[in-house]
Amino acid sequence: xxxxxxxxxxxxxxxxxxxxxxxxxxxxxxxxxxxxxxxxxxxxxxxxxxxxxxxxxxxxxxxxxxxxxxxxxxxxxxxxxxxxxxxxxxxxxxxxxxxxxxxxxxxxxxxxxxxxxxxxxxxxxxxxxxxxxxxxxxxxxxxxxxxxxxxxxxxxxxxxxx
Amino acid sequence: xxxxxxxxxxxxxxxxxxxxxxxxxxxxxxxxxxxxxxxxxxxxxxxxxxxxxxxxxxxxxxxxxxxxxxxxxxxxxxxxxxxxxxxxxxxxxxxxxxxxxxxxxxxxxxxxxxxxxxxxxxxxxxxxxxxxxxxxxxxxxxxxxxxxxxxxxxxxxxxxxxxxxxxxxxxxxxxxxxxxxxxxxxxxxxxxxxxxxxxxxxxxxxxxxxxxxxxxxxxxxxxxxxxxxxxxxxxxxxxxxxxxxxxxxxxxxxxxxxxxxxxxxxxxxxxxxxxxxxxxxxxxxxxxxxxxxxxxxxxxxxxxxxxxxxxxxxxxx
Numbered sequence: 316x317x318x319x320x321x322x323x324x325x326x327x328x329x330x331x332x333x334x335x336x337x338x339x340x341x342x343x344x345x346x347x348x349x350x351x352x353x354x355x356x357x358x359x360x361x362x363x364x365x366x367x368x369x370x371x372x373x374x375x376x377x378x379x380x381x382x383x384x385x386x387x388x389x390x391x392x393x394x395x396x397x398x399x400x401x402x403x404x405x406x407x408x409x410x411x412x413x414x415x416x417x418x419x420x421x422x423x424x425x426x427x428x429x430x431x432x433x434x435x436x437x438x439x440x441x442x443x444x445x446x447x448x449x450x451x452x453x454x455x456x457x458x459x460x461x462x463x464x465x466x467x468x469x470x471x472x473x474x475x476x477x
Numbered sequence: 478x479x480x481x482x483x484x485x486x487x488x489x490x491x492x493x494x495x496x497x498x499x500x501x502x503x504x505x506x507x508x509x510x511x512x513x514x515x516x517x518x519x520x521x522x523x524x525x526x527x528x529x530x531x532x533x534x535x536x537x538x539x540x541x542x543x544x545x546x547x548x549x550x551x552x553x554x555x556x557x558x559x560x561x562x563x564x565x566x567x568x569x570x571x572x573x574x575x576x577x578x579x580x581x582x583x584x585x586x587x588x589x590x591x592x593x594x595x596x597x598x599x600x601x602x603x604x605x606x607x608x609x610x611x612x613x614x615x616x617x618x619x620x621x622x623x624x625x626x627x628x629x630x631x632x633x634x635x636x637x638x639x640x641x642x643x644x645x646x647x648x649x650x651x652x653x654x655x656x657x658x659x660x661x662x663x664x665x666x667x668x669x670x671x672x673x674x675x676x677x678x679x680x681x682x683x684x685x686x687x688x689x690x691x692x693x694x695x696x697x698x699x700x701x702x703x704x705x706x707x708x709x710x711x712x713x714x715x716x717x718x719x720x721x722x723x724x725x726x727x728x729x730x731x732x733x734x735x736x737x738x739x740x741x742x743x744x745x746x747x748x749x750x751x752x753x754x755x756x757x758x759x760x761x762x763x764x765x766x767x768x769x770x771x772x773x774x775x776x777x778x779x780x781x782x783x784x785x786x787x788x789x790x791x792x793x794x
Contacts, residue, residue: 334492
């Protein structure tokens with residue numbers, strides 16, 4: 316594929332998936348800057364590897380898998396942990412939305428990522444297992460714990476507010 | 478947990494409006510902030526030739542220099558003749574050639590003094606030739622990729638008006654087909670300061686200061702192979718000369734790490750290097766590279782063995 320064709324494919328992919336990628340990144344990374352970096356990394360990989368896809372669903376799954384892997388790599392970097400996260404909000408029009416996003420981001424990535432794929436992207440347990448390269452049992456368990464933890468956090472917040 | 482509430486919350490999150498511009502900028506061959514005008518004014522490009530697979534004349538010496546540096550041979554196909562000259566501020570700087578692969582890259586640089594400056598080692602008995610001159614540089618890459626680099630004087634000092642350097646760069650991300658901007662800005666001489674007072678402080682004094690800028694399209698003939706290690710979520714790029722790991726959380730192996738090849742042979746990882754970069758104003762160090770003790774075929778690697786663990790290498794298609 317020529318460079319110009321690769322660039323065109325890249326631009327189309329960015330337009331199709333940028334919000335999807337950014338939302339996954341926001342759901343598991345603590346800082347907006349990191350989510351923006353993740354978004355950039357994902358599409359640089361798209362450009363570099365220039366993958367061929369069977370269909371749109373295959374492309375979406377590839378993008379999500381690379382996004383998840385990129386975010387996990389960023390979370391695992393010991394150097395990143397040297398820098399304390401800054402108190403920073405993602406753009407959000409409503410207080411309730413902001414509150415919900417903050418709660419999700421407070422979950423460990425192993426819970427927030429399957430939760431997001433299930434709740435927002437509407438993926439089934441089997442599909443999430445395929446994207447994350449996990450067993451279905453593990454995904455089920457993580458989804459269950461994610462819901463439980465989120466429920467506890469909501470209850471705790473509401474208690475504090477009350 | 479209300480799924481509709483969750484969706485509403487995340488519907489309000491949008492990617493930055495300039496996402497496309499940012500990504501295109503990152504993958505483009507022109508890095509941000511490069512001083513285009515300065516490059517044009519300062520760099521008189523006298524000769525511009527781009528060819529690959531040249532291994533004669535100066536290029537042959539270049540290969541010898543690499544071999545003497547690393548104790549191993551490079552495929553001739555990995556040599557890119559550049560031969561660009563940049564004059565100014567008393568120096569003629571020639572970027573002779575580039576060799577290596579997409580991860581480990583060596584630039585050969587010739588320096589010639591135009592104004593009678595003596596570039597020879599003024600104290601050969603106590604200062605090794607490679608420490609007699611230092612060439613400072615700035616390397617600008619597309620995107621925020623990191624690199625580790627150093628220069629080393631490699632000539633024997635027989636011509637007092639000339640010096641030859643190797644700039645060795647370890648890229649965190651393979652750089653095939655990338656344009657990089659290389660600016661040399663100070664040539665310094667090492668000397669013993671206050672030696673007469675018995676302090677013997679090794680110091681540097683500038684021989685020449687200026688800006689000698691080159692724009693180079695890295696054209697590697699041997700590409701790396703990208704692997705992923707399942708369950709560990711970091712990517713490894715393996716090239717003929719070494720490997721780089723992106724996502725270093727699990728990538729700092731102890732001594733004795735090696736690759737297992739598909740013919741059962743092993744290739745030890747040596748010469749670990751850290752690469753750094755700047756991201757959103759914060760310096761980070763998260764790319765690690767290793768060199769091999771010999772030139773390998775990157776697509777023959779099947780496992781990485783480190784710290785008693787075996788990691789399967791899965792090629793990324």
